[in-house]
Amino acid sequence: MIRIKEDRxxxxxxxxxxxxxxxxxxxETVIKIxxxxxxxxxxxxxxCPIETLEFVDE
Amino acid sequence: xxDHYDVIVIGAGPAGSMAAWHASLGGAKVLVLEKDRDIxxxxxxxxxxxxxxxxxLIEADPRWIANKIEGINLISPHGKRVHLANEDFGxxxxxxxxxNFLAEKASKAGAEILTKAYAEELLFDEKGDVNGVVFSRFxxxxxxxxxxxxxxxxVESRVGRWAGIRTQLKLRDIETCVQFTMANVDVTPxxxxxxxxHERAPGGYIWVFPKGDGIANVGLGISGEYAxxxxxxxxxxxxxxxxxxxASVLTTTVGGVxxxxxxxxxxxxxxxxxxxxxxxxxxxxxxxxxxxxxxxKLAGQVAAEAVQTGDVSAAFLKKYERQWxxxxxxxxxxxxxxxEAVYKLTDxxxxxxxxxxxxxxxxxxxxxAVFKKAxxxxxxxxxxxxxxxxxxxxxxxxxxx
Numbered sequence: 325m326i327r328i329k330e331d332r333x334x335x336x337x338x339x340x341x342x343x344x345x346x347x348x349x350x351x352e353t354v355i356k357i358x359x360x361x362x363x364x365x366x367x368x369x370x371x372c373p374i375e376t377l378e379f380v381d382e
Numbered sequence: 383x384x385d386h387y388d389v390i391v392i393g394a395g396p397a398g399s400m401a402a403w404h405a406s407l408g409g410a411k412v413l414v415l416e417k418d419r420d421i422x423x424x425x426x427x428x429x430x431x432x433x434x435x436x437x438x439l440i441e442a443d444p445r446w447i448a449n450k451i452e453g454i455n456l457i458s459p460h461g462k463r464v465h466l467a468n469e470d471f472g473x474x475x476x477x478x479x480x481x482n483f484l485a486e487k488a489s490k491a492g493a494e495i496l497t498k499a500y501a502e503e504l505l506f507d508e509k510g511d512v513n514g515v516v517f518s519r520f521x522x523x524x525x526x527x528x529x530x531x532x533x534x535x536x537v538e539s540r541v542g543r544w545a546g547i548r549t550q551l552k553l554r555d556i557e558t559c560v561q562f563t564m565a566n567v568d569v570t571p572x573x574x575x576x577x578x579x580h581e582r583a584p585g586g587y588i589w590v591f592p593k594g595d596g597i598a599n600v601g602l603g604i605s606g607e608y609a610x611x612x613x614x615x616x617x618x619x620x621x622x623x624x625x626x627x628x629a630s631v632l633t634t635t636v637g638g639v640x641x642x643x644x645x646x647x648x649x650x651x652x653x654x655x656x657x658x659x660x661x662x663x664x665x666x667x668x669x670x671x672x673x674x675x676x677x678x679k680l681a682g683q684v685a686a687e688a689v690q691t692g693d694v695s696a697a698f699l700k701k702y703e704r705q706w707x708x709x710x711x712x713x714x715x716x717x718x719x720x721x722e723a724v725y726k727l728t729d730x731x732x733x734x735x736x737x738x739x740x741x742x743x744x745x746x747x748x749x750x751a752v753f754k755k756a757x758x759x760x761x762x763x764x765x766x767x768x769x770x771x772x773x774x775x776x777x778x779x780x781x782x783x
Contacts, residue, residue: 337538338638370610373560373636
């Protein structure tokens, strides 16, 4: 699964722009991934400019 | 606030404010929804803009200009500098004040603007066409109807997706960017520096845009394709350590820039997409301010006409799309091809390009010459470069924003 280090997030929306299944909800200072929809494709992890997201192998 | 508008614009960046301004001038009743608490903040931009492009839209105003740029330096991996001078290259903006200025224009023309207004979903009529917006503000959830809704919500473009338009970017079509606004940066105050190196900024470039008084925006973008190996943050930390070890970081800015051709679909019945949300930034420079303003102005004008004639169908709104392609969109198709080639050059290729440019007499060192040398083994792309750069250097080399 993808884990978000929320304390590090700048809420810039780069991850949202590449999510193929539109499962990242971003508000002014809140970010959430809908785990049910997420396919673990990791595109969001790759494009985050400041390493906010990580893939955790369960 | 009323309960029905002609046009609701989601997002108050340059695209949204220009659209609201021009739709209002055309007589439409306009509302702008901005999710953040401040127009213009947080800044997600390198703040550089070409003078020609900007001045075709509004008069430059000292209130939001941080610095005038009279030269650019293209710097190769081995540190050779190709200097191009033009006293009218462009400006480094103060984006917060610039965005405020555009929002003020929209407001004075009659548009209503709400900050802290977070769009939650779109409303649709029985035929499935967009006809309103649901948004939340200070704990209240509100629904408003509109004849036309515009998505100007930036690179993430949730609004476009709600309208049923596919706006997702491929990794190769996004630049992931980090920038430090730094103090105590020793650079020529009137020059913007661009560093090109596959090793130091793969699939992108590094910029140093001085804002005066030793302050500069120092940032870089790398292609999403390469970001999985190392984040732009690490690349930038390495660069700053090497070039400006004594400078301090005042602000950190991060974000993604679409470097794609314009999105395939940018209008639907009662719906228009503008700016980064429509992938209208210049694909080779990543410059997005002027294209967003052009698109916003065109969209605003067409929206006002549509409201006046009572026809908000996609067929009518396509007038905006046609005008966009005539103005910038077709050029972006070519610059996208150039980007694909240029950002694949190895550091060796880039060094050779710099050396051969520097062997030319100074008067012959132009952007076109740079592209001719860089793409010497790709004649069809040289023709593309000639087509694009015949327009104007500063229009095309509108720095990343």
